[in-house]
Amino acid sequence: MKCSLCERDGVSGLCPYHEAAKARVKATYPLWVKAYGGMDWKDYLDNVKRNIQTGQWAKEIAQFLKGD
Amino acid sequence: MNSGYTLVICEKPDAARRVSDALSGGSARTEEVNGTAIYRFDRRGEEFVVCAAQGHLYGVSDPSDERAVYPVFDVEWYSSDLLDEDSANAARRISAVRTLAARASKFVNACDFDVEGETIGYNLLRYACGGKEKDALRAKFSTLTGEDLVKAFDEMKPQQGQGLARAGRARHAIDFVWGVNLSRALSQSALGSGHRYRTVSIGRVQGPTLGFLVQREREIREFVPVPYWKASGTFEKEGKKFTAGYAEDRIETKPFAGNVRDECAGKEATAAAVRRNSVQVGPPVPFNIGDLQKEAYRAFGYTPTRTMQIAERLYLGALISYPRTGSQRLPPSINYMRILRGIGKLPQYSIYADELMKSEPKPVQGAKSDPAHPAIHPTGENQNRALDASEATVFDLVVRRFLAAFGPSARRELTDVSLAVGEHRFRLSGGRTVFPGWMKYYGRFAGYRDVELPPVSEGDRFRVVDVVVEEKFEQRPSRFNQSSLLEKMEKEGIGTKATRADIIATLVGRGYVSAESMEVTELGLSVIEALTKYAPTIVSTQLTREIEEKLEGVESEGAGEASLLRETVRSITNQLAELSANEESVGREIDSALMSAVAKSFVLGKCPVCKTGDLRVIRSKTTKKRFVGCSNYFKGCRASVPLPQRGTIKATPKACEHCSWPIVDVTGGRRLWRLCINPECPRKRP
Numbered sequence: 055m056k057c058s059l060c061e062r063d064g065v066s067g068l069c070p071y072h073e074a075a076k077a078r079v080k081a082t083y084p085l086w087v088k089a090y091g092g093m094d095w096k097d098y099l100d101n102v103k104r105n106i107q108t109g110q111w112a113k114e115i116a117q118f119l120k121g122d
Numbered sequence: 123m124n125s126g127y128t129l130v131i132c133e134k135p136d137a138a139r140r141v142s143d144a145l146s147g148g149s150a151r152t153e154e155v156n157g158t159a160i161y162r163f164d165r166r167g168e169e170f171v172v173c174a175a176q177g178h179l180y181g182v183s184d185p186s187d188e189r190a191v192y193p194v195f196d197v198e199w200y201s202s203d204l205l206d207e208d209s210a211n212a213a214r215r216i217s218a219v220r221t222l223a224a225r226a227s228k229f230v231n232a233c234d235f236d237v238e239g240e241t242i243g244y245n246l247l248r249y250a251c252g253g254k255e256k257d258a259l260r261a262k263f264s265t266l267t268g269e270d271l272v273k274a275f276d277e278m279k280p281q282q283g284q285g286l287a288r289a290g291r292a293r294h295a296i297d298f299v300w301g302v303n304l305s306r307a308l309s310q311s312a313l314g315s316g317h318r319y320r321t322v323s324i325g326r327v328q329g330p331t332l333g334f335l336v337q338r339e340r341e342i343r344e345f346v347p348v349p350y351w352k353a354s355g356t357f358e359k360e361g362k363k364f365t366a367g368y369a370e371d372r373i374e375t376k377p378f379a380g381n382v383r384d385e386c387a388g389k390e391a392t393a394a395a396v397r398r399n400s401v402q403v404g405p406p407v408p409f410n411i412g413d414l415q416k417e418a419y420r421a422f423g424y425t426p427t428r429t430m431q432i433a434e435r436l437y438l439g440a441l442i443s444y445p446r447t448g449s450q451r452l453p454p455s456i457n458y459m460r461i462l463r464g465i466g467k468l469p470q471y472s473i474y475a476d477e478l479m480k481s482e483p484k485p486v487q488g489a490k491s492d493p494a495h496p497a498i499h500p501t502g503e504n505q506n507r508a509l510d511a512s513e514a515t516v517f518d519l520v521v522r523r524f525l526a527a528f529g530p531s532a533r534r535e536l537t538d539v540s541l542a543v544g545e546h547r548f549r550l551s552g553g554r555t556v557f558p559g560w561m562k563y564y565g566r567f568a569g570y571r572d573v574e575l576p577p578v579s580e581g582d583r584f585r586v587v588d589v590v591v592e593e594k595f596e597q598r599p600s601r602f603n604q605s606s607l608l609e610k611m612e613k614e615g616i617g618t619k620a621t622r623a624d625i626i627a628t629l630v631g632r633g634y635v636s637a638e639s640m641e642v643t644e645l646g647l648s649v650i651e652a653l654t655k656y657a658p659t660i661v662s663t664q665l666t667r668e669i670e671e672k673l674e675g676v677e678s679e680g681a682g683e684a685s686l687l688r689e690t691v692r693s694i695t696n697q698l699a700e701l702s703a704n705e706e707s708v709g710r711e712i713d714s715a716l717m718s719a720v721a722k723s724f725v726l727g728k729c730p731v732c733k734t735g736d737l738r739v740i741r742s743k744t745t746k747k748r749f750v751g752c753s754n755y756f757k758g759c760r761a762s763v764p765l766p767q768r769g770t771i772k773a774t775p776k777a778c779e780h781c782s783w784p785i786v787d788v789t790g791g792r793r794l795w796r797l798c799i800n801p802e803c804p805r806k807r808p
Contacts, residue, residue, distance in 0.1 A: 063710070071647075075344040082346040089349045091377050102346055107598045109345035 059114045072118075075111035079119065096120060126227030127162075127169035130261070131219065131246050133233035135159065136438040137266060138174035141232055144271035145170060158218035171222055175233065179212045180245040181205045182298040189321075192306040193698055195691050197295055199245060216250050223251035229258035230278060235494045236446055237677065238620055241290030256281070264447075264456075264495045266440040267503050283680030286494075289673045292683035293618075296669065296690045300326040303694050304660060307701045308649070311709035322649060322712060323632055326666055327617045327625050329653065332634055332642075333661040334610055336650040338602055339642040347595035351379035355548050356587040357391055357541060362576055363587060369540070369547035372594075379591045386543040391584040394542040402531040403570070405560035407450045407488030408497030409523050411619045412612050414445065414516075417523070419605030421567055422515055426608045426623035432516045433498070440503045442520050446620045447495035450488020452527060456496055458483045462528075464502020465521055474563050478528045485527040493678075499524045522564050529560025534570065539578050543586060550575060601640045615667040638775075648715035655711075656704040657697040665693060726750060726773045726799065727784030732759035737784060737799075739771060750799055763799050780805040 056062070057069035068076060079102060086101070087093050093101075102108050103116040132138040142150035142161035150163040150172070161172040181202050184194040201216050202209035223229075229251060231243035247255040260281045263274035305323040312322055324332075353368035373379045409417070414433065415426040424432070433445035443456070452458070462483060466475030488497070500521045509517060532555055539550040552575035555561060561568040602610065604626055611622050630637045634646030653660045669690065676683045701708060729735040735754030742749065747767055752759040765771060769788045774796070776785040783800035798805065 070651075071340065071343070074340070078344045078346050082348060085348045089375050091375060105347055105595060107345065107347040107595050109341075109343040109598060111343040112346045 059111075059118055071111050072115055075109070075115045076119070079112055079115050126225045127171050128228040128230060129219075129222050129226035129251070130170060130172040130230040130232050131243055132172060132174045133239050133242055134176060134438060135174045137232070137234075138172045140266045140268075140438075140440060141271055141275075142170075142172045144268040145172075145275055155221055156218040157214050160218065160222065171226070172232075173219055173222055174215070175219075175242050175246055176211060176215060178202060178238070178242055178245075179209075179216055180249060182294045184298075184302065189306065190310065192303045192310070193695065194302055194306075195299055197298055199249065199291075201249075216246075219246055219250040223254070226251070229254045230261055230275075231258045231281065232261040232263075232274075234444060234446070235260075235262045235264070235286075236444075236620065237286050237290040237293065237618070238446075240284070240286035241294065244284065244287035244291070255284070255287070262494075263444075265443045265501045266438065267501045269460075270501075285677045285680035288680060288683050289676040292676055292686060293673055295687060296673075297326050299690065300694060301328075303698055304329075304657075304701070307698055307705075308652075308708065308712065311652075311701065311705045312712045313709070322645075324649065324653070324660065325625070325628070326669065327611075327621070328628060328632075329660045330614070330616055330663045330666050331607070331611060331625055332629055332646055332650055333654075333663075334607065334614075335602060335629070335635055335640065335642050336647055338599060339647065341599045342601065345598040347598065349376075350374055350594050350596070351376060351591055352594055353379060353382045353589060353591045355386060355391075355541075355543070355589045357548075357584040358587050359576065359578075359582065359584045364550065364576060366539070366541055366548040366550040369549045373591075376593075382546055383589045383591045386546055386586055386589045389543050389586050391541040391543045391548065391586055393539055393578050393580050393582040393584070394547070395538075395540040396578055396580050397538040399536045399538070400556070401534050401536060403534055403559075403561075404531045405486045405526050405529050406523065406564070407486055408452050408499065408527045409520065410448050410450050410488070410490055410492070410497055411445050412448075412608060412622075413450065414498055414520070414523075415608055415623065416605050417567065418516055418519060419603070421519060422512075424512070424516075425604045425626075427604075427627050428512070429516060430623050432512050433520075436509075436513060436517055436520070439505075439507065440501055441505060441517060442501060443497075443499050444495045445498050447492045447498060448490055448619050449492035449495060449497045450490045452485045452487065452497050452499055452524075456499060458485070458528070461500060461502035461524070464504075465500055465525070467504070468521075470518075471521060471525065474525050478525065478563075483528045485524075519567060522567060525563035526560040526568075529563045530557075532559035532561045532570075533557040537575050537578075539575065541584065550578075603640060607640065614663045615670055616663055618670070644715040645712075648712050652708045652711040656708055657700045659693065660697055726771075726786055727777060729754065729759060729761050730777070730782035731761035732757075735759050735761070737761065739765065763801060765799065769795075778803055778805070 055064055055067065057064040057072055058067050059072050060069060062069035083098055086098050099116045099120040103113050130141060132141055138161060142163060145165050146163035150161040153160050153162055163170055179202055180199045182197045183200050183205050184197055202212035229247060231247060233239035233243035244255045247258050258281060259278040261274040261278040263270045301323065305321065308322040308324060351373040353373060354365055356363055356365050368382060415429045418424040418429040433442065436442045437445055459479065462475045462479050466472045498520055534553055535556050536553045541548040541550060552573040554572040554574060555570060561570060607626055608622050611617050617625055629635050633643055634649065635642050650661060659665050672686045676686065724739045725736045726739065727737055729737050729752040732752060732754050735752040737750050738753055739748055740751045748765050750763045750765055752761040766788055772787045774785050774787055778785055778798035778800065781798065781800045781803045783798055783803065785796060785798055788795045788797065
């Protein structure tokens with residue numbers, strides 16, 4: 055099965071690289087909530103996607119999770 | 123009684139000329155043998171002939187040379203011209219040595235005294251001189267100055283143990299069987315996916331090095347930054363303003379950052395603590411090759427390969443000592459005073475050299491040593507030719523580092539002030555050099571900056587002018603650059619001081635990483651992914667490091683290479699079994715990245731005519747000639763230009779500033795041309 059975001063093979067719709075990036079995006083959400091004193095999941099994904107420090111695979115995952 | 127001459131074998135032509143000049147006092151005659159320059163002279167009633175290799179004249183290969191065949195464990199040494207068409211000179215040089223050896227009665231190996239030099243000399247003595255590798259004498263030197271060369275030849279001795287040559291030959295054999303077998307296995311796997319043969323190469327040190335790069339690349343691409351805040355305040359005392367950062371460098375939450383601003387604005391601050399500290403900063407240790415490469419990268423942005431090449435040229439010009447050394451130590455035997463006197467003749471260093479010679483000079487020594495050579499140092503010889511800009515900068519760095527090693531410790535005064543505003547603390551830090559010591563000699567490379575603070579005592583009061591809070595985000599990890607990768611390889615104990623820079627260049631050449639940013643390509647990612655899954659030992663540092671340690675054992679003991687080769691064969695056999703068992707999966711993993719890399723290599727840049735298509739290298743089915751055409755041909759774009767029919771064409775990221783067509787690099791033999799591919803480019807018109 056191909057990854058939904060690239061040409062690599064994946065097990066559950068994502069390749070291991072994007073799977074790892076997805077885990078990272080999810081794990082970082084509570085840290086953003088704490089840092090801002092609260093933040094909506096969609097706002098978080100928007101911010102992650104826009105941030106210049108975010109890695110390429112994490113950006114692609116943020117967009118994918120947001121359903122754009 | 124044999125009446126032949128003494129045949130001296132040097133590593134490079136420049137070294138042969140210097141050896142001849144030194145031993146003959148400048149009276150050596152230059153002759154030509156089989157198209158190669160040699161030197162002939164008499165010394166103390168004995169006739170000498172000096173000839174030179176040009177790097178390695180022999181290399182390892184497998185007798186079958188069938189690229190589809192593996193495993194290959196029977197390897198032989200061949201003259202380099204049979205292995206590489208760029209080494210055509212090797213046959214001529216070998217033939218010259220063979221001709222000269224026929225009339226020689228004594229042989230001297232005067233190649234550089236390290237693993238590679240020993241291997242070069244050993245192979246020539248063995249294969250071109252009819253098995254003289256054990257009978258030859260060894261001349262050992264660390265600089266090409268006349269004085270050192272004469273001393274080396276006066277003190278030359280029969281070769282003992284030949285550990286360096288044994289280790290060097292073993293390293294060549296191990297690296298060959300490692301690289302050829304695993305590369306062929308990978309290439310065959312990719313071939314199994316249905317495309318035509320493409321070489322996918324991996325080497326013993328390349329694998330783990332690419333592994334470091336891939337690991338970092340993954341960290342970068344998966345990175346999600348976490349926000350934090352930084353606060354700083356502007357404070358005023360007696361009309362003077364200065365800025366101090368909040369004591370906690372990183373404020374974790376936005377609400378707390380807001381509190382800092384609100385609770386400090388318009389308040390008064392008190393100097394709660396003032397700490398003054400005087401610290402001694404010792405001189406930097408003398409350069410080994412790794413340190414020089416790192417410092418040249420930091421100071422001038424030179425890649426390790428470039429620094430090595432420049433240092434080699436300075437060594438061959440007898441201006442600095444042998445650069446491929448691991449030592450950070452300067453023994454008294456190099457004669458500090460003689461070198462300082464020599465350096466003192468150069469106006470830019472004369473004050474410093476005179477100053478250091480007023481008392482007995484004693485350098486700081488580093489922890490690392492090398493039994494063959496001292497740390498890199500200037501020789502003190504006169505410059506016999508003008509240096510180009512890059513040579514001059516590296517020479518200046520080497521001289522200043524040498525001078526700095528003799529300098530006393532510098533003293534810096536550091537001041538740390540804690541400013542209290544209620545519960546909040548701000549920190550003001552400054553520092554200045556009160557005694558420059560060695561920094562004076564090291565000049566612009568010393569890298570310490572003075573930050574002056576106003577006079578402050580405990581209890582002094584300040585007005586808080588304002589407090590600024592900034593939102594920040596964690597920075598993603600940086601990619602390795604050529605210098606930091608070299609450092610990582612050194613720390614992990616893989617590769618040698620002589621080979622690390624070349625291995626990095628090879629990874630770039632194979633298309634696994636980009637030269638500019640060291641970003642790993644899809645091909646690099648796929649190769650490491652496949653290897654990690656099916657043959658993890660190839661990318662682990664452990665096995666490579668163990669082999670390096672055992673090779674060092676061969677160097678020092680002059681034995682053990684046979685068992686090391688057997689171990690390597692066993693290890694490779696195991697890795698190949700794993701790769702073969704999973705050939706189909708390995709092929710699938712590499713294939714798409716390989717095809718995309720191949721497709722990319724044909725694209726030279728964007729089409730300046732239609733603005734949307736890619737200009738690609740195409741080979742005509744009828745004429746078989748290559749040319750450039752636009753990918754939008756079937757949509758009507760007829761942009762097309764001819765290409766040079768010889769040499770390799772590589773895309774560059776640049777477009778011509780006159781016509782916007784791509785600029786390409788064309789390499790043929792050892793030459794490189796950079797040109798705009800548009801024959802109608804306005805710049806080309808007369």
